[in-house]
Amino acid sequence: MPDTTTTVPAPAAPDFANWSCPLPLRDHPRVVMGHGGGGAMSAELVEHVFAPAFGGPLLASLGDSAALTLGGARLAFSTDSFVVRPLFFPGGSIGDLAVNGTVNDLAMSGARPAYLSCAFILEEGVEMATVARVAQALGEAARRAGVEVVTGDTKVVEAGHGDGIYLNTAGIGLIPAGVDIRAQRAAPGDVVIVSGDIGVHGVAVMSVREGLEFGVRIESDCAALGGLVEAMLAVTPDLHVLRDPTRGGLGAALNEIAVAAGVGVLVQERSVPVPDEVANACAILGLDPMYVANEGKLVAFVPREHAGAVLAAMRAHPLGARAAVIGECVADHPGMVVARTGLGGTRVVDLPIGEQLPRIC
Amino acid sequence: MPDTTTTVPAPAAPDFANWSCPLPLRDHPRVVMGHGGGGAMSAELVEHVFAPAFGGPLLASLGDSAALTLGGARLAFSTDSFVVRPLFFPGGSIGDLAVNGTVNDLAMSGARPAYLSCAFILEEGVEMATVARVAQALGEAARRAGVEVVTGDTKVVEAGHGDGIYLNTAGIGLIPAGVDIRAQRAAPGDVVIVSGDIGVHGVAVMSVREGLEFGVRIESDCAALGGLVEAMLAVTPDLHVLRDPTRGGLGAALNEIAVAAGVGVLVQERSVPVPDEVANACAILGLDPMYVANEGKLVAFVPREHAGAVLAAMRAHPLGARAAVIGECVADHPGMVVARTGLGGTRVVDLPIGEQLPRIC
Numbered sequence: 001m002p003d004t005t006t007t008v009p010a011p012a013a014p015d016f017a018n019w020s021c022p023l024p025l026r027d028h029p030r031v032v033m034g035h036g037g038g039g040a041m042s043a044e045l046v047e048h049v050f051a052p053a054f055g056g057p058l059l060a061s062l063g064d065s066a067a068l069t070l071g072g073a074r075l076a077f078s079t080d081s082f083v084v085r086p087l088f089f090p091g092g093s094i095g096d097l098a099v100n101g102t103v104n105d106l107a108m109s110g111a112r113p114a115y116l117s118c119a120f121i122l123e124e125g126v127e128m129a130t131v132a133r134v135a136q137a138l139g140e141a142a143r144r145a146g147v148e149v150v151t152g153d154t155k156v157v158e159a160g161h162g163d164g165i166y167l168n169t170a171g172i173g174l175i176p177a178g179v180d181i182r183a184q185r186a187a188p189g190d191v192v193i194v195s196g197d198i199g200v201h202g203v204a205v206m207s208v209r210e211g212l213e214f215g216v217r218i219e220s221d222c223a224a225l226g227g228l229v230e231a232m233l234a235v236t237p238d239l240h241v242l243r244d245p246t247r248g249g250l251g252a253a254l255n256e257i258a259v260a261a262g263v264g265v266l267v268q269e270r271s272v273p274v275p276d277e278v279a280n281a282c283a284i285l286g287l288d289p290m291y292v293a294n295e296g297k298l299v300a301f302v303p304r305e306h307a308g309a310v311l312a313a314m315r316a317h318p319l320g321a322r323a324a325v326i327g328e329c330v331a332d333h334p335g336m337v338v339a340r341t342g343l344g345g346t347r348v349v350d351l352p353i354g355e356q357l358p359r360i361c
Numbered sequence: 362m363p364d365t366t367t368t369v370p371a372p373a374a375p376d377f378a379n380w381s382c383p384l385p386l387r388d389h390p391r392v393v394m395g396h397g398g399g400g401a402m403s404a405e406l407v408e409h410v411f412a413p414a415f416g417g418p419l420l421a422s423l424g425d426s427a428a429l430t431l432g433g434a435r436l437a438f439s440t441d442s443f444v445v446r447p448l449f450f451p452g453g454s455i456g457d458l459a460v461n462g463t464v465n466d467l468a469m470s471g472a473r474p475a476y477l478s479c480a481f482i483l484e485e486g487v488e489m490a491t492v493a494r495v496a497q498a499l500g501e502a503a504r505r506a507g508v509e510v511v512t513g514d515t516k517v518v519e520a521g522h523g524d525g526i527y528l529n530t531a532g533i534g535l536i537p538a539g540v541d542i543r544a545q546r547a548a549p550g551d552v553v554i555v556s557g558d559i560g561v562h563g564v565a566v567m568s569v570r571e572g573l574e575f576g577v578r579i580e581s582d583c584a585a586l587g588g589l590v591e592a593m594l595a596v597t598p599d600l601h602v603l604r605d606p607t608r609g610g611l612g613a614a615l616n617e618i619a620v621a622a623g624v625g626v627l628v629q630e631r632s633v634p635v636p637d638e639v640a641n642a643c644a645i646l647g648l649d650p651m652y653v654a655n656e657g658k659l660v661a662f663v664p665r666e667h668a669g670a671v672l673a674a675m676r677a678h679p680l681g682a683r684a685a686v687i688g689e690c691v692a693d694h695p696g697m698v699v700a701r702t703g704l705g706g707t708r709v710v711d712l713p714i715g716e717q718l719p720r721i722c
Contacts, residue, residue: 036517053496066511073432079478117440135414149415150427156397170531
């Protein structure tokens with residue numbers, strides 16, 4: 001009997017030896033620091049390299065965490081690596097960041113953070129006492145945040161191939177019924193509220209790096225925001241957007257929301273709470289506080305009818321005592337963030353390209 | 362009215378400046394490569410530094426993944442970082458490892474792997490084409506394994522503070538009802554089955570590192586084992602233990618199980634499938650195949666009454682074609698692994714101290 005099987009040739013493998021990005025990554029054939037800055041270059045890397053390679057509808061939503069359903073449970077799932085330099089800084093450490101960063105990503109979907117994984121990449125030669133001190137800080141931060149570290153991993157790389165300690169955490173949380181918080185839900189009319197002073201973490205880390213000192217001790221705002229979000233959700237489950245403005249600062253967070261929802265954001269610049277110490281340090285360094293990283297702050301888009309009650313609930317919480325309305329969501333200039341300046345003019349708050357401060361978290 | 366509040370002093374903070382491990386880490390004041398090797402030194406680091414710092418009953422079980430319940434769903438949750446050198450090796454890449462390593466950790470609890478996170482730590486200067494090639498390999502491995510990458514993160518560190526690309530994945534899977542697979546369930550009488558040839562991944566990586574060549578091309582066995590585990594569970598949900606013997610090899614895996622369950626393991630050395638190429642390369646390098654890493658193999662402890670059917674199901678699966686019974690679980694010598702040699706003698710298969718091959722995954 002003749003063989004009637006049709007041979008289907010396998011699809012040709014992509015020619016990676018001669019690979020070039022289909023859309024030029026601003027003509028960067030090599031990775032530069034800005035690709036880790038949380039701005040336009042980071043977004044390009046995700047959009048042009050990672051998303052096409054990984055595929056999948058969930059990743060395409062590109063939030064800080066993924067919302068998914070497994071075994072009937074609505075879960076949030078998120079990950080972050082931490083490469084901050086130095087490992088200890090005023091007000092915190094890489095251990096605190098590793099917990100609070102991932103816990104906050106989960107909380108920004110309205111989830112109640114529950115479990116963390118923790119993976120160390122240690123550089124040969126790092127002092128065991130330093131490892132223990134970081135682990136202790138991480139454990140204490142987890143207990144404060146009400147999450148449990150349940151699984152982990154340790155790798156060691158040769159001296160000269162790391163920077164003491166790199167950390168990764170991933171986290172899982174449970175999203176309560178009726179909660180649907182994501183950037184795409186920002187809607188004209190929403191009131192934009194920030195939970196307190198901005199720019200503090202970035203300036204605190206910068207103040208101890210490279211020998212910079214600003215005369216005033218500035219401590220990182222690093223904190224877990226799960227409790228604050230719970231207090232807000234107790235007012236109404238119908239919060240539209242929550243975002244913790246870490247790398248790229250408030251400016252990047254507002255831009256991402258404006259683009260994702262196809263709305264405009266109008267910020268009253270005078271209403272944005274910037275402590276004098278941060279403003280002064282930024283003036284010296286030539287930085288804009290709008291783009292400096294925060295690690296214990298959130299920005300919320302709240303339906304106008306709930307805004308007053310949500311603001312009151314935030315101010316009643318220790319981590320929201322200095323919460324303030326900073327602007328509103330508008331139908332004009334979709335995809336753009338515009339600030340009304342103290343003098344009554346307006347300026348565009350762009351998505352930052354690379355980063356102002358590398359290795360801030 | 363007098364103040365009758367009793368002031369309870371806060372517990373004294375540990376003196377980390379003068380910290381030393383309560384139980385000496387074999388007198389290592391600094392991290393050495395062996396702490397990442399998956400042997401006794403890795404276990405000491407977890408037991409003496411991480412577990413006390415993190416606390417929690419789930420971490421204390423120290424399996425490759427944590428089993429937990431959230432929103433009524435029984436979940437497995439696991440993480441691994443990947444620092445393999447070189448990034449591409451015969452039969453795979455760091456992208457394949459990052460998927461299969463975490464998928465296999467989930468599968469070893471009987472879970473059906475579902476979702477992955479993926480975090481890159483990139484070194485400034487690495488070629489964008491290399492990043493894309495790794496991302497593509499990772500995406501393809503995820504599709505083969507039937508899991509979806511749903512969330513991620515990218516950090517960049519300065520040139521000289523990394524090694525091209527470090528990867529971390531975390532994963533979530535759903536544990537079917539009635540399945541309870543963990544090291545503690547190993548019981549005397551269980552039949553010990555390995556799914557195929559051991560030592561292949563470690564030798565494949567070694568063959569391309571440092572210019573070593575063995576004349577014969579050995580390809581990594583890197584593969585996702587979720588399908589093989591499903592085929593085994595279709596025979597009986599009552600598998601006692603599954604473990605993928607990665608760092609530290611089959612020797613470390615069997616020792617961990619013996620200690621966790623307080624049982625002895627008796628291995629028939631002649632029955633352990635070691636390909637000639639692996640045996641020869643190990644002889645040249647002075648390595649014991651029992652301690653060389655695998656990335657596409659599992660070892661199973663199966664109740665005797667199901668062993669024949671489970672072995673048959675494994676052999677019917679492409680990834681278990683060379684599955685073999687290699688020994689049994691015994692009540693004698695609890696916590697120890699003993700091998701009966703080809704000559705009829707016996708030897709103790711110790712937990713390796715450090716590692717034979719650094720940065721193997």
